[in-house]
Amino acid sequence: MTHGRSIGLLSVLTVLGLFTGCKIDDRALRTSPPGSGTGGATGGDGGFGSGGSPLPTILLGDFENGTAQPQDGRFVTYQYYAYNPPGPSLPPGAFVSSPLVSPGYNSNYALGLNWEVIDVPDGVSNFPGVGVRTLANAGFVDLSGYDRIVFAQQYQHSGSCQAVQTLNVSIGCDELNTSYMGTVALSSTWTNSSLALSGFAEPSFAPPSGHTLAQCLALANRVDFQTQADLVDGACSSGSLALDNIEIRAGAAPPSQSGPDGSASTGIAIVPDGNGTFDGSNAAGVIGAWGSTGDYYGSDATAGTGTCPLAGFSKTQCSTIDGPTPGMPFVPDATARMCTSGVAAMVVPGDGGQPAYADIWGNFIFFDLNHPPAAPGDGGPDAGSGTMVYDAIAHGITGFAFDIDGTLSRLRVEFSTQGTETNSAYWDGATADVSPIDGAGHYEIRWADVGGPSYLSTPPPFDPSKLESIRFHVTSDASSAVSYSYCVKNTVLLTGP
Numbered sequence: 001m002t003h004g005r006s007i008g009l010l011s012v013l014t015v016l017g018l019f020t021g022c023k024i025d026d027r028a029l030r031t032s033p034p035g036s037g038t039g040g041a042t043g044g045d046g047g048f049g050s051g052g053s054p055l056p057t058i059l060l061g062d063f064e065n066g067t068a069q070p071q072d073g074r075f076v077t078y079q080y081y082a083y084n085p086p087g088p089s090l091p092p093g094a095f096v097s098s099p100l101v102s103p104g105y106n107s108n109y110a111l112g113l114n115w116e117v118i119d120v121p122d123g124v125s126n127f128p129g130v131g132v133r134t135l136a137n138a139g140f141v142d143l144s145g146y147d148r149i150v151f152a153q154q155y156q157h158s159g160s161c162q163a164v165q166t167l168n169v170s171i172g173c174d175e176l177n178t179s180y181m182g183t184v185a186l187s188s189t190w191t192n193s194s195l196a197l198s199g200f201a202e203p204s205f206a207p208p209s210g211h212t213l214a215q216c217l218a219l220a221n222r223v224d225f226q227t228q229a230d231l232v233d234g235a236c237s238s239g240s241l242a243l244d245n246i247e248i249r250a251g252a253a254p255p256s257q258s259g260p261d262g263s264a265s266t267g268i269a270i271v272p273d274g275n276g277t278f279d280g281s282n283a284a285g286v287i288g289a290w291g292s293t294g295d296y297y298g299s300d301a302t303a304g305t306g307t308c309p310l311a312g313f314s315k316t317q318c319s320t321i322d323g324p325t326p327g328m329p330f331v332p333d334a335t336a337r338m339c340t341s342g343v344a345a346m347v348v349p350g351d352g353g354q355p356a357y358a359d360i361w362g363n364f365i366f367f368d369l370n371h372p373p374a375a376p377g378d379g380g381p382d383a384g385s386g387t388m389v390y391d392a393i394a395h396g397i398t399g400f401a402f403d404i405d406g407t408l409s410r411l412r413v414e415f416s417t418q419g420t421e422t423n424s425a426y427w428d429g430a431t432a433d434v435s436p437i438d439g440a441g442h443y444e445i446r447w448a449d450v451g452g453p454s455y456l457s458t459p460p461p462f463d464p465s466k467l468e469s470i471r472f473h474v475t476s477d478a479s480s481a482v483s484y485s486y487c488v489k490n491t492v493l494l495t496g497p
Contacts, residue, residue, distance in 0.1 A: 057248070058072050061134075067100075075223075076136075078111055078133065078134050080096060082094070084120075085126045086120060086122060091120050094118050094128075095114075096117070100112060104244040104245075105245055110242040111242065111244065113243075115237075116236055118235075123233060127231075129226060129227060130228070133222050135222045140218075140219045147198065147438070149246070149249070150245070151192070152192050153186065154242045155167075162231060162235055167225060168181050168225070169183070171220050173221060176209060178202055178216060179202070180197075181201065185480075189355075191433055223246075227241065245431055267398075267399075267494035268495060269490070270282050270286050272338070277329075288387065290365065291324075291330055294306065295319045295360055296318040297327075300327070302327070311359035322342045322485075323340060323342075324340060333487070337488065340365045341486075344477070346480055357478075361475065364471045364472055364474065368469045369392075369470070387468045389465075397464070398494050400491070402488055402490060406440065406484070407439075407483075407484060407485050408439075409474075410474055412435050413437070413471070423459070425450050426451075442490075444494065
């Protein structure tokens, strides 16, 4: 990672403080003089736009213009800071800087943060930390109606100082004297992270403000990314963090398009029978079956013949499926949900010492769109190889909607097409590592939102006229195994705009 192009600095923190710890009211900020920002409007409409359309995504920086200025002009250039008491300046050996770094996440540039902070040996815990933030240009920006913040992140550490493990993302509303914060685990490789704003809470080290998250979002004036380590007296913390493609999104369906449980969509419901199959009698003409597979299973659903064991990895190093069993009928539960659970194994190094992503890729459940239901559950990593093409355009299908329940992360909603069975496009796949699913809820996808996969430098264009299957893929990760237990219901092929 190369460095260059310094950005502006921060001058003050709010009285509540931004870092975790036991004492906050006497903390002092240590930075250089403030940098400059550009003009922009304040405020914004909450909820959905006219006609029930979702709010536009707020792009807080892809940094491809070679600056740390968010594309949304309502926010100023990113500023960086360090908290490292007790003195009026950083102690000897401590530093913080924030250049642009290259390359970014599948891009030329990303926002960097480099630091070393020290818990000065004075007999007390000082909780030193660092951060970057962007402020509203003037007044506040109304984030009502937005439901998540999405960004790519990579953390690198070397040397003898302690590494950090997590990144805190907070939205501040200084007019209410509070902020709301969420936390994500840091990754040593580029990873796309998505935090649901509904999971944000006021910092535990500060007394409750009496103001709700909704009130804070309506008066948001800053977005912070902060990190720190719990240090013993005299210890240090260091690292290099890179952030890219920072967005605040509104992704839920408008209430006017949802039923009492938020599940109704404009389109054709496709409901499987008791064996998990579609007989073609639905208005969309879908004929096929639900199934499951994973990296431990071969294309004929035989255990022990998948890409993971064939690459020489043991069964314990491969992904596991608690249910449904690959190759067997995938039966819905009593409420017509398609439920699955298991563990996507951690990606470990293969031959040559590089992470074996091609061999250890996780598990997915899927359904075919144009495949006779004689063999429900038939499938594998090339699950569409035995199916025929389904022309979604000719059928007037504009996208896909579904509800999801349960516990999950690192989920891609993939759309396998003829010739892309192994490397399929997925929702948000043009720029993100996973689809923007933050937990239980109702989700709608239009074909324009499908692309990638992002890990290919030149992926083929997504062609909905050549669809074969739709897959819910829990992907493996190089930092840890991924446990999941979730159910899919209310699947709809959309016909509206």
